[in-house]
Amino acid sequence: MSQEQPRQELPSTATLAVGDQLPTREHVATNVSLFLYNAAVWNPHRIHYDEPYTTQVEGHAGVVIDGPLQGDWITQVVLNWLGAAGELKEFSYSNRQAAHLGDTLRSTGKITAIDPTTRTVELDVWISNEAGEAITPGTAVVVLNS
Amino acid sequence: MALLTEEMLGWIGRSEPPITVTVARRDIQKYSTATEQQLDRYLSGDEAPPMFVFNFFSEIPLMSQLRPDGLARGSVPGPKLPLKRRMAGGTRIEMHRPIRAGDTLTATRTLVDLYEKEGRTGPLIFTEYVTRIVDDEGQPVLDEHLTGIAR
Numbered sequence: 099m100s101q102e103q104p105r106q107e108l109p110s111t112a113t114l115a116v117g118d119q120l121p122t123r124e125h126v127a128t129n130v131s132l133f134l135y136n137a138a139v140w141n142p143h144r145i146h147y148d149e150p151y152t153t154q155v156e157g158h159a160g161v162v163i164d165g166p167l168q169g170d171w172i173t174q175v176v177l178n179w180l181g182a183a184g185e186l187k188e189f190s191y192s193n194r195q196a197a198h199l200g201d202t203l204r205s206t207g208k209i210t211a212i213d214p215t216t217r218t219v220e221l222d223v224w225i226s227n228e229a230g231e232a233i234t235p236g237t238a239v240v241v242l243n244s
Numbered sequence: 245m246a247l248l249t250e251e252m253l254g255w256i257g258r259s260e261p262p263i264t265v266t267v268a269r270r271d272i273q274k275y276s277t278a279t280e281q282q283l284d285r286y287l288s289g290d291e292a293p294p295m296f297v298f299n300f301f302s303e304i305p306l307m308s309q310l311r312p313d314g315l316a317r318g319s320v321p322g323p324k325l326p327l328k329r330r331m332a333g334g335t336r337i338e339m340h341r342p343i344r345a346g347d348t349l350t351a352t353r354t355l356v357d358l359y360e361k362e363g364r365t366g367p368l369i370f371t372e373y374v375t376r377i378v379d380d381e382g383q384p385v386l387d388e389h390l391t392g393i394a395r
Contacts, residue, residue, distance in 0.1 A: 156329055
């Protein structure tokens, strides 16, 4: 389902630079993973598990990968990179384009600003589809320990 | 196009009754497994991933209250919208402190904006809710700004 990327040294304002890219992770949702996610968040909307209904009644191209699940992957890009080196303070994402069961998605991010005095790092984070389109763009703000 | 009436727009600013929930370790573990978390603090259920709060503070409707699409009638507070197909639009979250297993949290959801736009496939109605989550001492834990789309 996912590829774990080895993390390098702990992020700190001394070693980071604007433009640094975070590790990329691949996400391939399956019927099973979507079922478990929607059960965990108690979401009974049929567009996440009933393909004939989803395509014929709601007019989607296929079973829809939840927008908030992609939002979670956005947070994981940052949290897995950050580890115990700081705290995620704020993040946002916007579901601009739908993704469907069978799509291979990728999550990654890059540093857009560093304030050494407050140890605050701002990032752009996004989910892209196989065509390389950023279907779920987002942002994050972290405060580092050092 | 003016799908939204004055009556509907009058719902802006209204809050639902607060909901109080104690966070169970097992709920965090299920969420963390389903979302393929990689950090032990989430997989163990010690701490909840930030997006764990999505839909966590919603009432659980009875089966008889579910529409044919699976969603509950009236599960979204606010006016009855003229567009019925709902999708997630996006989220902004401010985290004041981590959520841990055993925390008793109270969430209050407020409809803060309601507006319409013409989309590629027709009219869209956007709903924006803010959910403020506080702990049992009233201290802020997390603020969620959630955008929903009806089409």
